[in-house]
Amino acid sequence: DAKTTQPPSMDCAEGRAANLPCNHSTISGNEYVYWYRQIHSQGPQYIIHGLKNNETNEMASLIITEDRKSSTLILPHATLRDTAVYYCIVRVAQNDYKLSFGAGTTVTVRA
Amino acid sequence: NAGVTQTPKFQVLKTGQSMTLQCAQDMNHNSMYWYRQDPGMGLRLIYYSASEGTTDKGEVPNGYNVSRLNKREFSLRLESAAPSQTSVYFCASTWLAGGNEQFFGPGTRLTVL
Secondary structure, three states, rough: OOOOEOOOEEEEEOOEEEEEEOOOOOOOOEEEEEEEEEEOOOEEEEEEEEEOOEOOOOEEEEEEEOOOOOEEEOOOOHHHOOOOEEEEEEEOOOOOOOOOOOEEEEEEEEE | OOOOEEEEEEEOOOOOOOEEEEEEOOOOOOOOEEEEOOOOEEEEEEEEOOOOOEEEEEEOOOOOEEEOOOOOEEEEEEEOOHHHHHHEEEEEEOOOOOOOOOOOOOEEEEOOO
């Protein structure tokens, strides 16, 4: 699986959009980009995933660059409850195991 | 629908003691996973079970054994606990092996003295 690089931390104002970057310059053509988050002391929670096209669901939007070497997770209206560690993970969806969690980005939403 | 449940929530062991961490899911998922998370670190896969009756090693299997008791339950056993196994243990499940969304339990916080 390709490795990812994320900033260690970022702050965001409540009500504003939070844009979380992720670099995955060695991504292969059949690898997907996944985002999970972990709110303090809880189990990780799936947010969204994508291959090439931009994706949106009720939680977030995922923007993948045309060369697929980087992506951005967008939380459109951050709330205090979005304070968490966000993990960007690249993997082949057909793998039958293993999400490789790195250190992630600690996002703090401030009132 | 409880999702993924884990017992116990907290446990303190002495070096050399054994214990079993229990995990159950009520979503009729085929695949189940055990991860550990050390302070300030991401999760690391210990063992996984792609389907009932199969188990395989992950990144850090040494010192652990697993049992896929049935489709719902996947247990993790520490035969002789060591301080290096102090960690938070998470169980997860997916509908199919390679499924897009892993559902995680609340975790078991284990301290080995």
